[in-house]
Amino acid sequence: MNIYDVSEHAGVSIATVSRVLNGNPNVSERTREKVLRVMDELGYTPNVFARGLGLDTMQTIGIMCSDSSDPYLAGAIYYLERELRSHSYDSILCCTGYDLKVKQKYFNLLRSKRVDAIILAGSKFVELRPEDNDYILKAAAEIPVMLVNGYLEGKNIYSTVCDDYAAVYDAVSRLIHSGSRRILYLYTSYSYSGLNKMDGYKSALISCGLPVREDLIHQCPKNIEDARDLLLRLAEQGIDFDAVVTSDDSLAVGAVKYAHARHISIPDKFSVIGYNNSLLARCTDPEITSIDSRVEFLCTTTVQTLMRVFSGAAVPGRTTIASELIKRNTTNF
Template sequence: MNIYDIAQLAGVSIATVSRVVNDSPRVSEKTKNKVRAIMDENGYTPNVFARGLGLDSMKTIGIMCPDVSDAYMATAVAHLESRMHEHGYDCILCCTGYEQSVKEKYVSLLLAKRIDALIMVGSVYAGSGDSDSLIQYVRDAAKTVPVFLINGYLDNENVYCAYGDDYKATFDVTSQMIERGRKRILFLCDSHSYSATQKLEGYEAALKSHGLPVLGDLKLYVKNKIHSVRDILLERRDLNFDSVVATDDGLAVGAIKYANSKLLKIPEDLCITGFNNSALSICSDPELSSVDNKVEELCNLTISNMMKILHGNVEEVPRDSKIPCKLIKRCTTDF
């Protein structure tokens, strides 16, 4: 029995249950008595989430990410851990990979450690929109502790999402390429995650809004390995493209290496944009124009919201926080 169950039985929100536990004057005596009676009937003992910073807090936050060697995720995890230490919290990090069974296993492991909250870094935890069963374990975790999702969106009570507006960023970049005369824009992607799907939809919407067809042969899914991208593009002689929209900087750098191998001028012959504004964008030659999806801002927002919730101020925190991205223009674009 958890706070989510008590809220359902009482016909109130989990925020109301939290206020009852904290004896908030904002709840009527009638509702307090009703909720307390249900808690007594079911032998419910409030945990730290229900009581705010109660005595049984482990002062520990669980963090999950698929791959900490990924530049975006490494930056996010490092920033989250630093901010949590400022608030007196420790963290337990689990690198889950992408297998469904492993992700579910690590959620169970972290919950068994009596964590105060769970942070999931990466849109892979939001699913891909094709199967609700793949995200049921996240919904189940939210019945026990507040869950914070970075770089993805999942509509569920007690799940708080902070993510960049990937759709608009990709729509804007693609539109600017078209307005500079580009007609065949290659979309390079390495997954079907929530974030990748938003980028794809932005890309397709831009093509349609400018009267260009959406062509399947200009949507290429490849592993996010720089040399692999270069080699695949060199092998695909059937591909005809004058620009590249990549969903990650690694993919975009692979496209730069392809262009260098073909002696193409950048951006005159081939215009290229990446995503994440990582260190790769300034290590490449030429330096890469890349969308900054504000990872540190998302982490700061997540920690701020988490502290409010752990102090019992659930009603102050929105579950859907979307922030604008920004293209950092360097040498691979001419707009």
């Protein structure tokens, strides 16, 4: 069923059907009612993209994320779509993976659909090489680009970020003040968020008079078993640590499993702090102290900022929110 069938059954031109779909006032009420009645009888649903060609807005927002199976990003997608629906906007989701060319491909796909804006969920869309971000900067000349916990400076680009630096700085400082001296840091990536977390870890050590030891800083895939096995290997190599701070809860779960494997008492002899306060932090025994990056507030703030952009209001390029440390049973603060 298509617009041609509606035209034929209603006895009007295709242009008239198009005007009805687009809400054009140059159609008599009688004709409008007839066309709508025929559409209902035929069960015709207009294609949103075709309809949008004649409108100022598609009422549709593109969302990109690197991995929808990631608990943090899955939550972000849920909150973004929920908030967009509350403002009567539809969304198109693209899961891109981490390859730059694939990200560019899906970004251009969303632009071809004439979406009203694009939201980049997560910090993995901002590349370390400035030239690799040119496709985002150029697109922002035409439509708003919103970043959730990523930052890129440019006109018509708006970032909502958690203060990851302060969050990790505070967590590491608390560990030190509670007696930990050999704090190992596990991280997953060199993203915008990842770099801020790393800086927070190092600054806390320096502020408390402790050395920054490269043998206590390790990158690890976002995988529970990989994190556990990495810690076991480090212990076998004679690297001594009495606490672990991680950039993601999955790595923190691996740290708890490491302690269980070596029969180390938590938190008496070994402390663990995760990041994101995800369901994983509550699924271990003991439950994990974790930094809540407040993903729901990040996402709702992003959409509310976008609505202000659409309204023509003055909006800052970056909005920063504070995290919250959720104390559970893997620390003895």
